[in-house]
Amino acid sequence: MAEKDVIIGLEVHVQLNKLNSKLFCGCSTKYHDAPPNTHTCPVCLGLPGTLPVLNRRAVEYAIRVALALKCDIQGETLFYRKNYYYPDLPKAFQITQYDFPVGLGGKILIKGEDGEEKTIRITRVHMEEDPGRLVHAGTIDRAKYSMVDYNRCGMSLLEVVTEPDLRSPKEARSFLDKLRNILEYLDVFDGDLEGAMRIDSNISLVGGERAEVKNISSHKGVEKALAYEITRQRSARRRGVAQVQETRHYDELRGITVTIRTKEEAHDYRYFPEPDLVPMRIADWVPRVEAELPELPDAKRERFVSDYAIADDHAKSLTSEIRVANFYEDVAKRATPRLTAVWIADVLKGELNYRDVTIDRFRVDDMVEILDMIEKGTITEKGAVEVIRTILDHLGDPSEVDPAGVVEAKGLARAEDDAVKEAVRAAVKECSQAVADYRSGNEKAINFIVGMVMKKTRGRADPGEANRLVKEELERTGRA
Ligand SMILES: Nc1ncnc2c1ncn2[C@@H]1O[C@H](COP(=O)(O)OP(=O)(O)OP(=O)(O)O)[C@@H](O)[C@H]1O
Ligand SMILES: [Mg+2]
Ligand SMILES: [Mg+2]
Known part of the structure; x- marks a missing residue:
């Protein structure tokens, strides 16, 4: 439901x-399967005397x-130092952008x-370096100690900031998906x-201050x-408690948010231009x-x-x-595009989602x-669904299955016309x-x-076709 009193803006x-x-620095970004602190060097560890060299x-x-998000690209862009002291960033400032970000207004x-x-x-849209990752022993608000992994430190990050144009949690989710x-x-x-996208969600009720989760x-x-x-926030308002501007943490396990600090405790980051990097x-x-x-x-x-003459809903889904x-x-080039759209958007995607499998596991x-x-009418639609399911259920098996094999093994070939006619007569x-009821x-x-x-054809007849043949047979026998 669109909520008239809800205002949401995201920093992604x-x-x-x-x-x-x-x-x-030249450290590799492929650290995801590596032990902690193995993808680091004096630059991303922020050791004294090191200098940053920008990755073009x-x-x-x-x-x-920024262009894809329809932003205006700034003529000149500049890096700043955002000063704060926290163990995720050993040099005690983050190189980021402030005035003159790469893109504005998209x-x-x-x-x-x-x-x-x-x-x-x-x-x-602005550029910045990623801090390291803190691993808390337990939950963030109760951890006895935390460990720090600097593999992530110095990764290229973009921060994409929206205007407060979103009106519901669902809209926020569609925005993120898009x-x-x-x-x-x-x-x-x-x-x-892991960690590819991290989101700060700002939310307020009309007339109230915002909380940033x-x-x-x-x-x-x-x-x-x-x-x-x-x-x-609604319940606080009903009780007459005013929302103050604050930062909150989302506790995923408990499904709640808890306050971390209020505006009074906010940092003064003392932004100033990064002297070790020139404007670009x-x-x-x-x-x-x-x-x-x-x-x-x-x-x-x-x-x-326009190219494949398919429905807009299908095009959107695809x-x-x-x-x-x-x-x-890839498939539409070698099959009828409209039929392809229906089968991928309406059938295959659902079967993949259900199994949490990505489409590149399915062969073109x-x-x-x-x-x-x-x-060609070799199988019925029902049979085709069965073929797709069987292939998906055998992904990763030593003996993977193919369509012809499934049709053969499960006897899914559509019954010959004669066999269907015979079944209709019977x-x-x-x-x-x-x-008698029909008549x-x-x-x-x-x-x-x-x-x-x-039943007689064990599901191998096409239901529409069977219906037509039954009517024909009823007419024929009715006349006699
Ligand atoms: N009244 C409001 N209710 C909800 N969201 C708001 C409101 N006003 C602003 N916002 C959102 O808050 C976010 C502000 O982000 P921005 O990066 O500009 O500043 P910040 O949160 O103060 O700084 P930081 O980057 O240090 O977190 C934007 O996404 C904006 O849309
Ligand atoms: Mg921000
Ligand atoms: Mg913020």
């Missing part, structure tokens, strides 16, 4: 984890994202609560890696934390980066509708993930073969009561006869 930290090296590719990726289209397309404005989708299209980001890493977590906050004229880079921008989800969706979109096009060749069998003879005007009685045909 996106790790540019497809880069090979960190933002200011990171700047290029940042411009790519937008993302999402599906709003009312089902209509809705524009969420992007305030800015953002992730765009980032994956841009090939700068792998959302499956820090550092949630799943979209579902954000949705739940925001729902909890709405209830909490990025305006000159823009034409080249723009020319290399790939097709984005909204554009792909429009093209799918483009909501780059891997699905690519799979669709297999999908083409299944669609071919449907079109069914009409046997179901004399249903036949006296009860049209639904035909379903019983069709059911008998399906």
Whole structure:
């Protein structure tokens, strides 16, 4: 439900984890399976006397994202020091942007609560370095001690800040899904890696101060934390307790948020320009980066509708993930595009979701073969679903299955026409009561006869076709 009194704005930290090296040093970004503190060097550990060297590719990726989010790219961009003391950042300041971020004033289209397309404005996109990761012994508010892992320290981060345009937890989630989708299209980001996206959610009720729920890493977590906050803030208001500007933590296990600090305790970060990095004229880079921008989800969706003459809903579903979109096009080139759209969007995606399997585990060749069998009438639609399910259920087995093999092994080949006709004749003879009912005007009685045909052919007849044949047979025998 769109909530008129709810105001939400997000700050999304996106790790540019497809880069090979960190933002200011040559350390590898592939630390996810490595032991703690093995991907570090004097620069990302912030040892005295070291100097940052900017990763050009990171700047290029940042411009790519800012352009895709329709931001104005700033002519010159500058880094600042944000000073704070916390063990996740050994040099006691974070190199980030403040004035002159890479991009200002963009937008993302999402599906709003009312089902209509809705524009969420992007305030800015800026670059910064990721701090290290604290691992708390127990929960953050009660831990006896914490351990620190600097593998993540110095990774390239983007912060994408929205205007407070979101009106419900669900809209916040659609925004995050859409953002992730765009980032994956841009090939700068792998959302499956741990810590790839971390979100600060700001939420207030009209006329009240905002609470900022820090550092949630799943979209579902954000949705739940925001729902909890709405209830909490409303109930406080009813009791006459005013919301103060504060930072809160979401306790995922307990499903609640707890206060961490209020505005009075807020840090003064003493931002000042980073003296070890010069301002960059990025305006000159823009034409080249723009020319290399790939097709984005909204554009792909429009093209799918016009190139393949498929329904907009199908196009939307197929483009909501780059891997699905690519799979669709690979199959559609070799099969009927409309039929392909229906089977991928309405059937395959559901079966994959149910099993939590990604589409690249399914073979393009297999999908083409299944669609071919449907079109030639070799299998029924029901049989095709069975084939898809069986293939998915045997992923990773030593003896993987293929469509023809499943059809053979499960006897899914559609019954020969003669066999169906034979079954129809027999069914009409046997179901004399249903036949009499049908003839006296009860049209639904035909379903019983069709059911008998399906039973006799062990489900290998096409139900529509069986229905047509039963009617023909009833007419023929009625005339006699
Ligand atoms: N009344 C409000 N209710 C909910 N969200 C708000 C409200 N006013 C602003 N916001 C949101 O709060 C966020 C402010 O983020 P911003 O990065 O500009 O500042 P910050 O949170 O003060 O700084 P920091 O980066 O240190 O957390 C934006 O996403 C904005 O949309
Ligand atoms: Mg911020
Ligand atoms: Mg903030």
